[in-house]
Amino acid sequence: MQLILDFPVKPHYDFANFVVCSGNETAFRFTQRLVSPDAEETLLYLHGPAGSGKTHLLEACAAAIGRHLDIAAPAPIFSFKETPGMASSAIAALLQRRFLEAPALLVDDLHLAPPDQTMKGAVWQLFNDFHAMGKPIVTTGLTPPKELSNLDDHLASRLLWGLVARVDVSDDESRQMIIKKLAADRQVTFPDDVSEFLLRQLPRDIPTLIGTLDRIIRHAIATARKVTPRLAAEVLNNKGDQQ
Numbered sequence: 001m002q003l004i005l006d007f008p009v010k011p012h013y014d015f016a017n018f019v020v021c022s023g024n025e026t027a028f029r030f031t032q033r034l035v036s037p038d039a040e041e042t043l044l045y046l047h048g049p050a051g052s053g054k055t056h057l058l059e060a061c062a063a064a065i066g067r068h069l070d071i072a073a074p075a076p077i078f079s080f081k082e083t084p085g086m087a088s089s090a091i092a093a094l095l096q097r098r099f100l101e102a103p104a105l106l107v108d109d110l111h112l113a114p115p116d117q118t119m120k121g122a123v124w125q126l127f128n129d130f131h132a133m134g135k136p137i138v139t140t141g142l143t144p145p146k147e148l149s150n151l152d153d154h155l156a157s158r159l160l161w162g163l164v165a166r167v168d169v170s171d172d173e174s175r176q177m178i179i180k181k182l183a184a185d186r187q188v189t190f191p192d193d194v195s196e197f198l199l200r201q202l203p204r205d206i207p208t209l210i211g212t213l214d215r216i217i218r219h220a221i222a223t224a225r226k227v228t229p230r231l232a233a234e235v236l237n238n239k240g241d242q243q
Contacts, residue, residue, distance in 0.1 A: 013059035019181045021174035024053055027165035031057045034136055034163065035064040043131070043162025046140045051205025052167045054140040055079075058108055061138050065104050075104045080112035088114045092122035105130040110141040115150035124152040137162070170204040182210060188217050190227055197229040201236055212236070 020028050027046050034044045046054045062074035069075075078098050083091045091114065099105060105126065113119050130137050141148055144166075145159035169175060176195050183190040190213075202208055216235045220227050 013056040014063050015060045017181075017185065018053065018056055018060060019169075019174075019178045021169060021177050023166075023168040023171060023174045024057075027053075027057060027167045030163045030165050031061055031138070032064075034138065035061050035068070037068055039136070041163055042134055042136050043159070044136075044138045045145055045159045045162065045164045046138070046167055047142060047144055047164070048167035049142065049170065049205070051207050052169050053206060054167050055108055057167070058106055058138060058140055061104070061136070062106055065136065069103055071103075075106060076102050077106045077108060079108035081109050088116050088118040088122070091119060095122060095126055099126065099130075102135075104136040104138065106136075107139045110139050110148060110151065111143060113150050120150075120152040120155075124155045127155055127158065131158075169206065172199050175199055175204065175209065178206060178209060179213065182213050183217075186214075186217055188220075188227065193229050194227055194232050197232055 015028075015032060018024075018028060027048075030041075030044055031046070033039060034041050046057060048054060058077060059074070062077050065075040066073055076098050078095060080091075083094065086094075107123075110123075113123060127137065139159070145156050145164065148156045148159075169178065176199060179190055179195045179198065194216075198209070198212065202212055212235065216227060216232050219235050220231055223231075225231055
């Protein structure tokens with residue numbers, strides 16, 4: 001009988017399972033500082049390439065804020081990935097509903113916001129409302145604030161008033177640390193030669209790394225074999241998916 005691990009389709013993101021390394025240490029520290037009960041700062045913008053951990057930190061913020069306020073659910077998050085092809089007026093209405101009486105403004109993927117005046121005005125107004133109430137504001141995007149040409153110029157400038165940090169774990173040392181942490185969380189040992197093989201073969205985004213690692217572990221369990229470079233190569237060549 002084969003034992004198949006039931007890994008979650010969507011992992012639970014929190015500060016406790018975030019792998020801190022040189023490329024994200026400042027972002028991690030700023031994020032924890034902003035959501036602490038006695039925080040003086042209320043504004044944080046995180047930027048960096050896709051799959052670098054920005055969403056992980058944003059969801060960790062949401063969970064921490066929920067715990068601090070002793071509410072059952074994390075604070076709400078909005079991502080502009082949710083709204084492809086949607087009219088700006090509809091997105092603006094969705095934003096208002098999502099953050100009605102919310103304890104914080106948590107917005108992912110600002111770079112994907114439509115660049116028209118309706119959207120610029122809606123995001124700028126929402127930002128001002130939360131800023132005036134002194135509530136935490138955490139946003140993310142691919143680029144530094146001054147390069148967010150799709151936003152109102154005032155908002156892009158205002159983001160620079162707060163904490164700004166780049167998140168980038170594309171270097172091999174950071175990715176190797178992440179592999180070891182992910183494997184340890186799953187109670188599996190990944191030898192160094194397997195980690196080095198994956199670093200050479202895979203793209204540098206973390207979601208691809210996580211998905212591949214889970215496929216390798218499933219294949220190892222299904223075939224009752226140790227995790228080796230050869231087994232990893234089978235998975236990358238899709239042989240492992242045929243089990």
